[in-house]
Amino acid sequence: MRSDCSLLRAAGPDDLDALYQFELLCFQEHHFRRDHVAWILDNDRALTLLENEPHGVTAAMMLLFEGRTCRVLSVAVAPEARRRGTGTRMMELAEGICRERRIPIIRLEVSTRNFAAIELYRRLGYRMDGVLYGYYSWGEDAYSMRKDLPETTSDARPPRLSEPEPYAMININP
């Protein structure tokens, strides 16, 4: 169980073991490979945020910044902590980060069989913009989903691609 004041923080290479265990827990046989998780943690264009409890990781989100687009590589909540709004708050946080970095598009891929995640994204305003047949290595199809963020300013600064300090500790609970 997580408390109401748990924090989301930026992950680094030292979190590899805990994050990989969390991958196995949340995605079971369809998890990222350990070396892929390591690549993400080590990538200057990626940002991984995770929520820790004393017993381990309880929520995680991986973002990859590709020019004017942010890709949500993964979002996951521990099974015992689901349906309490954590997934929604993490996705809203991703939007906030994009707005701050002047990134106007968030996109993601999701298995056509992952009804929970599709519903999460749909309720947040993501729209399907394609079907990727055989997208996953195990053969499942994926929907490509996208959300366009309204411009908050006419100041067209290029997106910052490195991890900004202010996200070191972020409270995602209301």
Ligand SMILES: CC(C)(COP(=O)(O)OP(=O)(O)OC[C@H]1O[C@@H](n2cnc3c(N)ncnc32)[C@H](O)[C@@H]1OP(=O)(O)O)[C@@H](O)C(=O)NCCC(=O)NCCS
């Ligand atoms: C998808 C996932 C991240 C959702 O996290 P969560 O914290 O439970 O999401 P929320 O509590 O914010 O749910 C928001 C809405 O999404 C929808 N939703 C979430 N889980 C659902 C489910 N199992 N069945 C149907 N709708 C669901 C509901 O509309 C829900 O609102 P409600 O609880 O008021 O009905 C979580 O189920 C998970 O970690 N799944 C395994 C990993 C995964 O598949 N990640 C996505 C692909 S990368």
